[in-house]
Amino acid sequence: MEATVALAGNPNSGKTTLFNALTGARQHVGNYPGVTVEKKEGSCSHNGNQLHIVDLPGTYSLTAYSIEEVVARDFLISQKPEVVIDIVDASNLERNLYLAVQFLEMGVPLVLSLNMIDVARQRGIEVDAKRLSELLGVPAVPTIARSGRGKDDLLAAAVLKVKEGRKPDPLVISYGDDLDLALAEMEGRIRAQSFLTNLYPARWVALKFLEGDAQILEKGRKLNPELASSLEKTVHKVTDHLAKTLDTEPEALISDHRYGYIHALLKQGVIQRQYNQNRLYASDTIDRFLTHRLLGPIIMLLVVMGLYKFTFTYSEMPVAWVEGFFGWLGDLAAAHLPEGLFKSLVLSGIIDGVGGVMGFVPLIMFMFFGISILEDSGYLARVAYMLDRVFRIFGLHGNSVMAYIVSGGIAGGCAVPGVMATRTLRSPKERLATLLTAPFMNCGAKLPVFALLIAAFFAENEAGIMFAITIIAWAGALLAAKLLRSTVVKGPATPFVMELPPYRIPTFKGLCIHTWERTWQYIKKAGTVILGIAIILWAMMTFPSLSDSRAAEFERQRIAIAAEAPTATVQKPGSAQEDTGLSAAAQQLQDRLEAVDHAEAEAGLRYSVAGRIGTALESVTRLAGFDWRTNIALLGGFAAKEVVVSTLGTAYSLGEVDPEQSEPLSERLANSPEWSPLVAWSLIIFTIFYAPCFVTVVCIVRESGSWKWGAFSVTFNTAVAYVLAAGVYQIGTFLGGS
Amino acid sequence: MTLSKVESGNEVTLKSINGGRHLKAKLYSMGLVPGTRLYILSRENRGRVLVRARDGNFALGYGMAEKINVE
Numbered sequence: 001m002e003a004t005v006a007l008a009g010n011p012n013s014g015k016t017t018l019f020n021a022l023t024g025a026r027q028h029v030g031n032y033p034g035v036t037v038e039k040k041e042g043s044c045s046h047n048g049n050q051l052h053i054v055d056l057p058g059t060y061s062l063t064a065y066s067i068e069e070v071v072a073r074d075f076l077i078s079q080k081p082e083v084v085i086d087i088v089d090a091s092n093l094e095r096n097l098y099l100a101v102q103f104l105e106m107g108v109p110l111v112l113s114l115n116m117i118d119v120a121r122q123r124g125i126e127v128d129a130k131r132l133s134e135l136l137g138v139p140a141v142p143t144i145a146r147s148g149r150g151k152d153d154l155l156a157a158a159v160l161k162v163k164e165g166r167k168p169d170p171l172v173i174s175y176g177d178d179l180d181l182a183l184a185e186m187e188g189r190i191r192a193q194s195f196l197t198n199l200y201p202a203r204w205v206a207l208k209f210l211e212g213d214a215q216i217l218e219k220g221r222k223l224n225p226e227l228a229s230s231l232e233k234t235v236h237k238v239t240d241h242l243a244k245t246l247d248t249e250p251e252a253l254i255s256d257h258r259y260g261y262i263h264a265l266l267k268q269g270v271i272q273r274q275y276n277q278n279r280l281y282a283s284d285t286i287d288r289f290l291t292h293r294l295l296g297p298i299i300m301l302l303v304v305m306g307l308y309k310f311t312f313t314y315s316e317m318p319v320a321w322v323e324g325f326f327g328w329l330g331d332l333a334a335a336h337l338p339e340g341l342f343k344s345l346v347l348s349g350i351i352d353g354v355g356g357v358m359g360f361v362p363l364i365m366f367m368f369f370g371i372s373i374l375e376d377s378g379y380l381a382r383v384a385y386m387l388d389r390v391f392r393i394f395g396l397h398g399n400s401v402m403a404y405i406v407s408g409g410i411a412g413g414c415a416v417p418g419v420m421a422t423r424t425l426r427s428p429k430e431r432l433a434t435l436l437t438a439p440f441m442n443c444g445a446k447l448p449v450f451a452l453l454i455a456a457f458f459a460e461n462e463a464g465i466m467f468a469i470t471i472i473a474w475a476g477a478l479l480a481a482k483l484l485r486s487t488v489v490k491g492p493a494t495p496f497v498m499e500l501p502p503y504r505i506p507t508f509k510g511l512c513i514h515t516w517e518r519t520w521q522y523i524k525k526a527g528t529v530i531l532g533i534a535i536i537l538w539a540m541m542t543f544p545s546l547s548d549s550r551a552a553e554f555e556r557q558r559i560a561i562a563a564e565a566p567t568a569t570v571q572k573p574g575s576a577q578e579d580t581g582l583s584a585a586a587q588q589l590q591d592r593l594e595a596v597d598h599a600e601a602e603a604g605l606r607y608s609v610a611g612r613i614g615t616a617l618e619s620v621t622r623l624a625g626f627d628w629r630t631n632i633a634l635l636g637g638f639a640a641k642e643v644v645v646s647t648l649g650t651a652y653s654l655g656e657v658d659p660e661q662s663e664p665l666s667e668r669l670a671n672s673p674e675w676s677p678l679v680a681w682s683l684i685i686f687t688i689f690y691a692p693c694f695v696t697v698v699c700i701v702r703e704s705g706s707w708k709w710g711a712f713s714v715t716f717n718t719a720v721a722y723v724l725a726a727g728v729y730q731i732g733t734f735l736g737g738s
Numbered sequence: 739m740t741l742s743k744v745e746s747g748n749e750v751t752l753k754s755i756n757g758g759r760h761l762k763a764k765l766y767s768m769g770l771v772p773g774t775r776l777y778i779l780s781r782e783n784r785g786r787v788l789v790r791a792r793d794g795n796f797a798l799g800y801g802m803a804e805k806i807n808v809e
Contacts, residue, residue: 060764092792095792255767256773291788371773385797497764497768497796497801497802688771
């Protein structure tokens with residue numbers, strides 16, 4: 001048998017953990033069609049039954065107010081999964097059943113996973129799964145997703161439910177006399193005209209009309225305007241009546257009765273508590289410290305600093321291994337490929353370009369691992385709460401914090417999902433300010449640029465510099481947000497509410513899956529997009545090649561130098577490695593010949609398309625300390641930020657006398673006379689702030705609904721970046737820093 | 739009295755929410771409906787609060803706490 005199983009549940013109910021436990025590595029991430037909500041799918045088998053598992057977005061409810069809820073609802077209607085597994089947190093049953101009850105009202109075939117039954121027990125809560133199952137009329141299986149306990153029973157229950165194949169009758173809850181009367185009357189009319197009943201149960205449609213559900217109202221108005229408007233009239237009447245008699249409105253009454261229904265159910269022997277519901281737990285005590293007004297922010301900064309220390313310290317060796325591997329690959333290609341353009345493409349374009357980006361995979365992996373720990377333990381939610389206070393000052397919202405962090409607030413995210421994460425912001429103004437400033441965060445693609453420059457110039461204090469870079473990015477983003485909020489996107493602040501999940505010790509399996517997912521995306525991008533751009537940029541840096549007459553001129557110089565020297569010394573040089581055995585005269589000759597080669601390579605690069613563009617920009621960028629090679633790299637970085645590293649790799653490799661001599665790019669930069677710690681700082685600042693990559697700009701355009709904002713972010717960000725970088729460079733030079 | 743005024747360590751009952759449809763629907767779905775008992779875990783500054791309700795912990799900004807009437 002084959003079947004589709006949807007996983008649903010509240011945020012923090014352990015849904016992702018259960019999904020990982022069920023599917024292991026057999027999962028992939030995509031998007032729901034037409035919207036940018038992440039869709040995770042996987043498969044597993046149980047007793048020879050093949051199950052396709054879809055992870056629905058975590059939601060509290062099934063209203064049309066948030067995109068996640070609409071996505072979850074639409075999936076159930078359009079894809080008709082054979083069974084829905086609703087993961088409910090057994091230690092938090094009352095609030096988690098609120099969603100379960102709505103599934104039942106929709107008439108969805110349901111199996112309950114009573115998750116975190118161990119946590120519930122620790123908290124003195126005993127749940128009688130059998131009793132709950134009897135009362136709700138659906139299977140309820142106790143599980144512990146973290147250890148995988150109860151997983152097989154859960155799948156068995158799901159398979160059984162599929163085999164039953166009976167569409168359950170929708171659950172009917174009483175919503176009090178006034179609403180029940182209206183519901184019954186509306187339901188009758190809906191049934192009589194088969195109004196949307198091919199998709200939804202009749203009573204459910206009536207209920208949604210009462211709740212003023214935007215999506216259902218719109219569907220209804222399109223399908224049958226007459227009936228829709230008469231139903232709306234009924235809703236109007238009831239709403240007026242409720243306002244007059246009970247000083248309330250339908251939605252409040254509906255929520256109240258749903259909770260009432262759940263409360264009554266739980267009291268029938270489902271749940272037994274040892275303690276009062278609002279008793280304090282270890283998690284609350286921890287929060288006293290971690291979210292303390294003064295201690296909290298200090299701990300937060302220490303945690304981030306610790307993460308950087310961890311990342312740079314432990315990734316050093318594996319990064320050296322990967323660099324060594326690409327060095328070896330380069331030597332291999334140099335030895336076996338015939339001279340010519342193809343060799344140049346492989347060595348300078350692919351190996352020095354893409355290899356430079358790939359070299360940072362271990363570093364990225366360690367960073368993602370650390371971030372996964374912060375995320376899975378529940379600490380990031382506290383960070384959002386603590387920063388909400390700061391964000392208010394700058395005209396942003398607590399939910400902006402998450403968008404910032406996803407974009408790379410701790411270093412190593414991506415602005416694309418970050419920009420999409422701004423959808424959780426309801427105020428369009430706060431949302432716009434957030435999505436325009438989120439790209440200032442240090443995404444995983446900027447990280448190699450920083451790591452490269454840090455390794456070359458600030459090797460003695462890697463974590464400290466990374467920390468400083470993070471602070472600069474945040475300060476810049478917040479100030480820019482304040483500027484935007486007090487000029488182009490003025491408007492009031494919206495209130496903030498968020499559930500804080502209890503602290504949990506992350507599972508190793510979960511951490512590995514999350515780390516690998518993100519690392520794999522980085523590798524995949526380097527092997528596809530970055531590879532393509534590296535090849536294009538290599539071509540731009542190679543063609544047109546020097547004219548014959550200029551090449552001949554360099555050749556003449558070489559011959560002249562050789563002619564000046566005694567013939568005996570001319571025979572000797574050739575293999576650069578053996579310079580120990582050379583006489584002083586031969587050494588001098590070799591140096592002079594190399595100088596000519598170097599001049600020719602550089603002239604060739606300057607003469608190429610990219611070289612000309614880079615040189616043309618030099619008059620402007622010289623103020624910030626960037627030479628033409630850096631200009632090429634930064635232009636390439638507009639396609640994707642990793643390209644800055646790969647292009648510098650290619651540029652310095654092409655400009656090199658002997659690209660087969662593969663010393664790491666960071667050493668090449670450190671030894672180059674055009675570079676200094678001050679130039680490095682200037683480039684770091686520019687990289688933090690300048691135009692977001694192309695994909696992010698497209699995303700900004702889509703999310704803000706206008707090309708204007710895409711263009712704005714490109715020009716505004718680049719202008720800010722240029723002014724800051726030039727400022728740093730000029731002041732630094734003035735102060736005599738080098 | 740609004741939630742923002744309640745000192746930490748007190749337990750109060752949610753009475754009503756001043757806000758638009760959307761805000762209310764969101765709070766309701768999280769379990770913050772009229773009649774819910776709220777225990778104030780901490781209160782800072784002007785009235786940012788951490789509350790415990792129905793087995794969950796919630797962080798509410800000052801603006802939000804101002805919109806919630808309790809007794």
